[in-house]
Amino acid sequence: MAEGFDNDEMKEIVQEFLAEAQEMLEGLDNFFVQLEARPDDTSLLNEIFRAAHSIKGSAGFIGLTRIVEVAHHAENVLNQLRQGMMKAEPAVIDIILEAMDALKLLLEEVHTGVQADVDIDTLTMKLDLLLQWGEDQASSHESTGPAVPDSEEAGMVVPPEDPEESETEEPAPPLPAKVAEIVSRDPSPAVSSQPSPSASAQTEGAAPQSSGVEVDQTIRVETSRLDNVMNLVGELVLGRNRLVRLATDTSGDEDWEKQQKDIAEAVIQLSRVTTDLQLAVIKTRMQPIKKVLGKFPRMVRDLSRKLGKEARLELSGEETELDKSVIEEIGDPLVHIIRNAIDHGLEMPEERLAAGKSPEGVVRISAYQEGNSIVIEISDDGHGVNVDRVRRKAIERNLISAADADRMTTEELVNLIFLPGFSTAEKVTDVSGRGVGMDVVRTNINKINGTVEIRSQNGLGSTFVINLPLTIAIIQALMVAIGDEVYAVPLQSVVETVKITESDIRTLSGAEVLNLRNQVLPLLRLRDEFKIPGEANESAGKNRYVVVVQLGSRSVGLVVEALPYQEEVVIKSMGPILSGIRGMAGATITGDGKVVLILDVGEILQDIQIRGHQGVSAVSR
Structure with missing residues (x-):
């Protein structure tokens, strides 16, 4: 269906409609749940009706007839709810929500071009039966107030003239037999059994899988945040120009010390602007x-x-x-x-x-x-x-x-x-x-x-x-060294670092542990874990460092040989060939130009827990 939109301008209109309609439908799910608890909330009914009418109108303008048909029948039922001809009881809401699920699948149909498995005839039949039931209810007794016109304007609801009288009405008759039979037999016969976009991964039998729908690549950003980014980019350009001039100045008029001082000041200013720009860009991604x-x-x-x-x-x-x-x-x-x-x-x-x-x-x-x-x-x-x-x-x-x-x-x-x-x-x-x-x-x-x-x-x-x-693109990391190898440990999972000697390490049930403030802490030597060639100095007096990392209630001490420095790093993917390596979350390039692997503390702790049968298990702190 999406292939029919060849004009670029029309494609843009369709994409805008899909984004807005999907957002409206997600909001409607929540509104209908609220409506069950507050069936007489006229403002909520008006909000629901306006959203459904907007979807129908926009779909009609674009020519999406299947969406228009479902939305129109659902709108008729919603209008009866507004007029008080029927109550928002659970069985009624079930049928309307089925229509909303069908609309979600039809939107996916427009997006992917693959026809959705929606039985529109069955769905519209149920909605029409529900509509007829509401009309039969209205004609079976005198109305308690003037009916609201079937208007497609803003749609104010006129309340009953006598609220007390409306509260003492006789209970509404049950749903028509045909509708009740269909609902009891299969709550959603008109909608495919495949999960809808709003209910992904609700089946526990498998890990979440791609639904075939492209992930939304757009994000709404407040103009003020973009203005802030633009201002900082301007300051960044000024700082760059200053550094370029200082680096290419060969006049020799200025002494070397003054030039060094100017460069240092320009670098400090550039560092400040870069930090502010980093925070501003992160804010544009926040939702x-x-x-x-x-x-x-x-x-x-x-x-x-x-x-x-x-x-x-x-x-x-x-x-x-x-x-x-x-x-x-x-x-x-x-x-x-x-x-x-x-x-x-x-x-x-x-x-x-x-x-x-x-x-x-x-x-x-x-x-x-x-x-x-x-x-x-x-x-x-x-x-x-x-x-x-x-x-x-x-x-x-x-x-x-x-x-x-x-x-x-x-x-x-x-x-x-x-x-x-x-x-x-x-x-x-x-x-x-x-x-x-x-x-x-x-x-x-x-x-x-x-x-x-x-x-x-x-x-x-x-x-x-x-x-x-807050973000997974840039993290604070503690650099740890084993021989000539350097690794980055996400600082968020680091509890503390402890300086020890080999004589402080004990063995319990075949596993190395450390007595840390009367708590037994299991140890993991990264040299052995990653099979780093060479041997560390094992003399009793040789200092070691234990980086205590914690994930939830589980803790482990990573035995390393040095703690060079701490740095803010940008996580980069290692690509499809190396991405499956256990214990590695990615890689980064440090300030001195070296490529450093970032440890995945979660996987390391999980591997230790799996080895529990051999006596190595993470101990709660």
Whole structure:
């Protein structure tokens, strides 16, 4: 379908329509969830109607007839809701949301040129039956107030003349038999079973895969931020001109010391402007996290209805900003965590009542900035993690040995749910049970230099704490040396550095450890890990350095031979050939022109944990 737009100007109009329509539909998902809780909110109904009408009008201008047809039928139903001819009960919202999902797939059809698997005839039949049901309701009793004209203007809703009378109306009759039968048989027969763009990676059975839709390569930036970048570029040009003049000045009129002083001042000024420019460019890439969180109210609503549970989602800190690349990567892990909270965390309504809780469970997501990191907490008020069950399942699946389990703390046992293949589900469903979801969470978060851990209290619920960098392109790194080799360790994961001698290292269960303030810290010699040729001086008096790194509750000491310096580095990909090397997150070029590999602390700690059967395991600090 997209191939039909040959004119460049028309292509630009279509792309603008796709971006705006997708944004509107994502917002509508959230609006409909709110509408279920506040069915008489006229301002919300007006907002929903205007969005649907805008999509229909713009699609009609471009000539997208399939989108117009679905939007028109949905708009008719929405207009009845505005006029009070029907109530926004869950079964009604189900059908309207199905239409919204169909519109998302039709937008994808325009974008990719591949026809979407949407049965428009079935969908419009359901919407028409719903429309007829609303008209039958309206004609069966006298209206309590003047009907709102079917206008395509701004659309103000006229309230009933007597609110008390409207509250005492007889209950609305059930949905028509044909619609009820279709809904009960298959909630979404008109829409393909493939995941929609707004619900990617909601199936736990596999790691997130490319959907075939191009990732959005555009970003909206405030003009003031671009103005700031432009001003700084101007200062950068002035600084460059100053340095060029000083470097090419051969007049010899000025003495050498004065020239050196001028060059030093120009370099300092250039450094200051470069730092400011770096921060300004990072800000242009920042987006509010609500871009990701906006799709979750709909997901919580649908999943809780499917599982027969009552759940409410509470959001806070939606304006917290993250780098666009981090925003793109964090969506799938959050989907898995929220699905896990509803499926495994929240109890059934009768169980909650028996435990003295409200029948409605609550899932809370909060985001806030803490130093140079962004923290996202996802908590639920369910029954918490059953530590004994986790221990038993981990041993049954040979993920840990019984001896390892006896040595582990409660916190370590709880965090075993992140191991590949772990699941406490008794049977596999389309929601959970394959032991992939939490592994995907940790893998994806580690990939962007973040950390995740879980805190749980029996009977009170669980909290997932995700710690993310503000940006993943530029990081502070600690340089460590082993012989002539230099590596970069992301400073965010470094807790401290300790100077030791060989005599301070002990052996426990065949593994080297360090007694650090009465805590047993497992050690890893990077020389041995990376098989660096040559031998270090092993004399008892030779100094060593231990870089203590931590990811969540796990810590390990990296034994190195020197700590040359600390530097801000730009992460570069090592390309497809070298990208699969374990323990390496990328590479960078340092100030002296050398290429230095950046360590992936998450993978190093994961490898150590997997070696737990040989007695090497990360110990909680």
